[in-house]
Amino acid sequence: MTKVDKNNSRTRLEQREADIIDAATRLFADAGFHGASTRRIAAEAGVSEGTLFHYFGTKHALLQAILDDFYAQLIESAREGIESVMGTRERLLLLAKNHLRALMENQALMMRLIQVYLSVDINYYKDYKNSPIHQLNYRYTRIFDNVMKEGMERGYIREDLQLSAVRDLFFGGLEYGMRTLMGRKYNKERIAAYVEAIVEPLWQSMQSHAVTPHAGPDERLDEVCSRLERIAVRLEKTS
Amino acid sequence: MTKVDKNNSRTRLEQREADIIDAATRLFADAGFHGASTRRIAAEAGVSEGTLFHYFGTKHALLQAILDDFYAQLIESAREGIESVMGTRERLLLLAKNHLRALMENQALMMRLIQVYLSVDINYYKDYKNSPIHQLNYRYTRIFDNVMKEGMERGYIREDLQLSAVRDLFFGGLEYGMRTLMGRKYNKERIAAYVEAIVEPLWQSMQSHAVTPHAGPDERLDEVCSRLERIAVRLEKTS
Amino acid sequence: MTKVDKNNSRTRLEQREADIIDAATRLFADAGFHGASTRRIAAEAGVSEGTLFHYFGTKHALLQAILDDFYAQLIESAREGIESVMGTRERLLLLAKNHLRALMENQALMMRLIQVYLSVDINYYKDYKNSPIHQLNYRYTRIFDNVMKEGMERGYIREDLQLSAVRDLFFGGLEYGMRTLMGRKYNKERIAAYVEAIVEPLWQSMQSHAVTPHAGPDERLDEVCSRLERIAVRLEKTS
Amino acid sequence: MTKVDKNNSRTRLEQREADIIDAATRLFADAGFHGASTRRIAAEAGVSEGTLFHYFGTKHALLQAILDDFYAQLIESAREGIESVMGTRERLLLLAKNHLRALMENQALMMRLIQVYLSVDINYYKDYKNSPIHQLNYRYTRIFDNVMKEGMERGYIREDLQLSAVRDLFFGGLEYGMRTLMGRKYNKERIAAYVEAIVEPLWQSMQSHAVTPHAGPDERLDEVCSRLERIAVRLEKTS
């Protein structure tokens, strides 16, 4: 009986916490961090404003909790995903889909906004490197890194890639284009197509280019061309 | 004399406008749109708050003016840049450098923030497509598109690329990685290296692989030769 | 005990609300709606500005609350009054006294001002007919109407009166003259005298004029005079 | 030449003054005294804000100038009116029509508002009695008083009337009911009907009842006869 009570009350606490986080996520997504007042959040969560602060202390801490949850889910689904397929290419496609889906389900241009917001808010977190948001993001992108490293070890992709650059292209590309997808409803096919379009060029650049033998002469030609072009431009200007 | 007077007073107005825009840009960059109060902005610009509103009407309008200025410069320097070199690869490197330099000089993660902010602020601009910020960004990315299209036409790069995806990778990759560069001071060499690392994989994926080995360079040589011949003719005439 | 506590706290809320309303009424009366700042009102009520808005939301809502209270009292005392006497004339005198007393106690030229103000503020209430103030006033003047109708039914006054015109004369007359009374302190005798002076002419016009025997010849003469005068005027003009 | 110049410039000054007054009247009527900014008024009048203050010194002074003009016209048309007819009743009808027309043409619930506003604004004019608006109103209502006194002297109406009360009923009744007429377009017939409805009860209460049976009509007949005789003489001359 006591145990049940305890369980119940703990469950009730957790439920309330979840309610608040849900409401806050929804409202942050709608109106942005500054646009969503704690009063409104509390009302939508069905608790008093006092309770909200009782649970989370500050509005920033509430945001942080949301991001923790968000990244936890993101990381979990990403991990599950890559264990379900073997090939590097398939895994990248899966990571990309997972990423986009998570962002869009959370109307997450706004998640991005918050992310950026926090990273910029130097009054709050003095430097990005040590900000909690950076830590979370780091943990998350490590999954991508590991997929890539395994791909290199197994010889699926070139070993002379600059990992950080590819990572930037991967996540940056996905998110930059997402704005175009936003507004429209979440749609599995469209996402799949978009993900392919983003991953395909990256994938090609990851292949070992052993096949292109003409490197030597080509490079020479290339350089000569550039020099000639520069001269041409200069001449055109002066004439 | 009167004319000088007139000039002076006009210049004074313009100077004040510029002062306000400068101060606002700085503070928005430091603290974000909501974090920078108009009072603070006015103080930093050395004018009264009344004057600020005399010039810009609303805080949003001030932000808009900043973005207008920012994009105007961005577009101008981008245009100048691509006219100074001929090859697609060189042009892309130049666009990338220009983009990063502009963003970093303006501590522009925050510019990005605003961009995202506005696009999200659905209470303010009901739909992203018609928002002023979208228009500006569209005009800007057209420059990239044109470079790519010309590259395709001249055979420097594959014609079966999905332009929008490459564009997303290009700008998204640059901006995603920029956060790592931020905080540190603007540094020409580091930027150049970073830009190469981002552009290189993209460039490789743009090449027609193996199947069309020599096409590129040959055509390019041809064209350069033609131009040089034409210039030679002109030079012969003028000299 | 708990009940008392509850009562106390509820009473405290009500007390605060009453304090704010009192202060606002006083200041609106002194300086008009625009002339009384929320800051000043809050200070006079002994609460913070935040609290004022916590209770009433907007300044307009505060004004509305005042008017609601004011009319509620006005209506209640009017109803009580007419039930305490029987004759139509006595009832009218009572209504008039009640009206004047309420207005003067509330320094209510200003109440009138607000009333007019609101009805004119077409930016706020687009049409007078549906404005809250009109509704209140309508409910209030219905009391007068009912007294009159009953008087007609019972034969105390003529039945061919145009009710709306008499109503306008009654309330308009009272309020127009009130300005003269204002400034001086509330004074029961003076008010009684003034009320008599206003009601007496109206009362006479309400009597069935059967008593005036000479009506026949007089009216004829009267009409002839008017006709002749009109002709005279016309002739003067044309000549 | 100089004189012409002077005339021109004086005319131009007067024109500007009139422009400002017109614009201000319109805007005050639309939005109330506080709702109409000097900036807007200046813009609508086609002058600079500086000029507005150059002419009128303060916003309150501008309002005062408007009221001066307004009452001047009101008084003039009232005087003209009562000279055009002879009978007391006709004169009262005429005064009433003139009053209503002037108010409605100026959307003048608002004129009334200002009037009340000023009289209440004790921060501005410490006491109503000495306020300029009171002076104006006093001069205006004197016209009514004179009509009444003449009517008494000539025996058209009872002499035991309390003039101030009748005056309050007359103007108060007209203005109280005016709100009902507002909103609808100015309409001659409706106004005439309304005026009759207001004046009729007052007129009845002014009649000497029973006690002074024949006094009035006789005198009146005498006078009309005299006038008709005079006109007859004139007509004989002209024909």
Add this chain to the structure above:
DNA sequence: GATGAATGAGATTTCATTCAT
């Protein structure tokens, strides 16, 4: 633990008025 009344600092914006030109 939960509440919600209370706060006061601060936000954006408006406005009548001044004054150098």
Add this chain to the structure above:
DNA sequence: AATGAATGAAATCTCATTCAT
């Protein structure tokens, strides 16, 4: 005489946070 840029005080309202109950 005319301008309109400049001002700074003040206005309404919002908000995250606290604290007594």
